[in-house]
Amino acid sequence: MDYDTRMGEIIFHNTMGGRKEPFVPLQAGEVRMYTCGPTVYNFAHIGNFRTFVFQDILRRFLRSRGLHVIQVMNSTDVDDRIIANAAAEGVDIRTYTEKYIEAFLADRRALSLEMPEYIVRATDHIEDMVKLIERLAAKGFTYVSEGSTYFRISKFPNYGKLTKLDVTGIQAGARVDVDQYDKADARDFALWKAPKPGEFFWETRIGPGRPGWHIECSAMAMKYLGETIDIHSGGVDLAFPHHENEIAQSEAATGKRFVDYWLHAEHLLVNFEKMSKSLGNFFTLRDLLAKGNKPSALRFLLASVPYRRQLNFTQEGLQQASSSVERLRNFAGRLRSGKFPAGISPVSEDAIKAERDFEHGLEDDLNTAQALAAIFDLVRESNTAMDHGEFRQGDVGPALHALEIFDRIFAVLEDDDAQKLQALGLGSEASAPDHEIEVLVAERQAARKSRDFAKADRIRNELAGRGIVLEDARDGEIRWKRK
Numbered sequence: 001m002d003y004d005t006r007m008g009e010i011i012f013h014n015t016m017g018g019r020k021e022p023f024v025p026l027q028a029g030e031v032r033m034y035t036c037g038p039t040v041y042n043f044a045h046i047g048n049f050r051t052f053v054f055q056d057i058l059r060r061f062l063r064s065r066g067l068h069v070i071q072v073m074n075s076t077d078v079d080d081r082i083i084a085n086a087a088a089e090g091v092d093i094r095t096y097t098e099k100y101i102e103a104f105l106a107d108r109r110a111l112s113l114e115m116p117e118y119i120v121r122a123t124d125h126i127e128d129m130v131k132l133i134e135r136l137a138a139k140g141f142t143y144v145s146e147g148s149t150y151f152r153i154s155k156f157p158n159y160g161k162l163t164k165l166d167v168t169g170i171q172a173g174a175r176v177d178v179d180q181y182d183k184a185d186a187r188d189f190a191l192w193k194a195p196k197p198g199e200f201f202w203e204t205r206i207g208p209g210r211p212g213w214h215i216e217c218s219a220m221a222m223k224y225l226g227e228t229i230d231i232h233s234g235g236v237d238l239a240f241p242h243h244e245n246e247i248a249q250s251e252a253a254t255g256k257r258f259v260d261y262w263l264h265a266e267h268l269l270v271n272f273e274k275m276s277k278s279l280g281n282f283f284t285l286r287d288l289l290a291k292g293n294k295p296s297a298l299r300f301l302l303a304s305v306p307y308r309r310q311l312n313f314t315q316e317g318l319q320q321a322s323s324s325v326e327r328l329r330n331f332a333g334r335l336r337s338g339k340f341p342a343g344i345s346p347v348s349e350d351a352i353k354a355e356r357d358f359e360h361g362l363e364d365d366l367n368t369a370q371a372l373a374a375i376f377d378l379v380r381e382s383n384t385a386m387d388h389g390e391f392r393q394g395d396v397g398p399a400l401h402a403l404e405i406f407d408r409i410f411a412v413l414e415d416d417d418a419q420k421l422q423a424l425g426l427g428s429e430a431s432a433p434d435h436e437i438e439v440l441v442a443e444r445q446a447a448r449k450s451r452d453f454a455k456a457d458r459i460r461n462e463l464a465g466r467g468i469v470l471e472d473a474r475d476g477e478i479r480w481k482r483k
């Protein structure tokens with residue numbers, strides 16, 4: 001069967017222009033994509049990971065369409081906070097940022113995020129940034145003040161075109177020096193910052209100092225992907241000023257359009273409030289995993305809300321995501337281990353329809369909610385057919401194929417949460433109190449009694465991942481102990 005014939009046109013909402021457009025890459029068969037990465041001065045929080053999961057869904061979907069994706073993600077490993085924190089710890093910034101880069105990569109693995117083709121550090125690209133600043137200087141887009149080089153916004157008439165920012169009131173020469181920006185008004189921004197006394201700096205042709213935040217993305221995007229790229233994405237809070245500034249620097253230097261499609265992920269809220277440390281509702285990925293939440297449930301939850309909708313994160317939502325994943329895994333287990341009468345039933349048609357609807361959902365600006373609804377319809381219809389003895393052996397193939405198509409994008413079916421937690425140094429005794437183990441052992445017993453051996457095995461594996469060994473005692477009871 002040729003599944004490709006069911007694929008339709010891909011539509012993305014382009015922040016530039018503010019509407020949905022058919023996606024047509026510059027080079028047929030290839031997608032060049034830049035995604036703004038983390039500033040590595042801390043562990044990434046779930047708001048960050050909402051965007052990274054969206055970008056993973058995006059690249060997996062494009063790849064599932066046979067497109068060759070080249071993705072570049074940066075690590076911002078120099079900024080005000082990094083310089084200050086490293087100095088406070090008495091280490092160089094490389095040493096300081098290294099542990100957070102490692103942690104970020106480990107977190108990505110826990111969430112089954114595919115590796116971008118390039119993950120690049122700002123501090124490895126100082127020369128590329130200096131060259132780009134020299135190019136801007138040669139065209140008169142820069143000025144120097146107190147040793148720092150600034151971009152002159154008034155020289156770039158299209159400034160603000162991405163976010164439709166009104167820059168008529170901008171004061172010529174009003175500058176911003178810090179890395180954390182006021183989100184309200186446009187100012188000339190620093191391309192290159194002179195060092196403060198005692199501060200770390202690079203000695204370069206444009207003077208001693210260090211790069212501003214924005215220039216790194218323009219320099220690295222163009223170095224690896226060319227002067228015009230297909231997709232640039234990030235969180236919606238990056239659109240201004242970061243992405244406006246990237247556009248200004250890149251297009252002023254090259255005279256070409258920098259990006260064809262701008263995709264921005266909406267905010268994540270926690271109980272309808274903005275996540276913030278002062279409100280006590282700020283979670284890193286590790287905070288949530290250390291509480292015993294499963295990586296697959298977090299991935300599923302973050303992926304399940306279409307990226308342009310705000311995602312309201314709640315513990316109940318996370319529990320629902322966990323049972324959704326469980327439901328899908330149980331269904332896959334039931335398909336693989338069940339014995340059904342020969343023949344086919346209408347479920348085979350349902351499976352083909354589910355695949356088509358799944359693809360159509362994703363084609364429509366990555367509508368993951370619609371795509372998931374198609375798969376859960378199939379799960380429900382199949383389970384009902386199985387319960388009534390109407391499911392046939394010939395339905396197994398189409399149903400499994402639909403699950404496979406689903407999992408290429410959502411990547412939650414593999415039962416590897418325990419291993420992933422262990423890889424992060426979590427999921428040990430500390431995070432699995434006795435009562436949790438008791439509940440799992442009882443669940444496994446119940447599964448065995450109802451002859452659901454797939455589930456029983458899965459629970460045994462999960463327990464094993466937490467370092468729990470099961471022993472069948474003479475009296476028919478199950479005992480458990482820690483390894």
Ligand SMILES: [Zn+2]
Binds near residue numbers: 036037
């Ligand atoms: Zn960026």
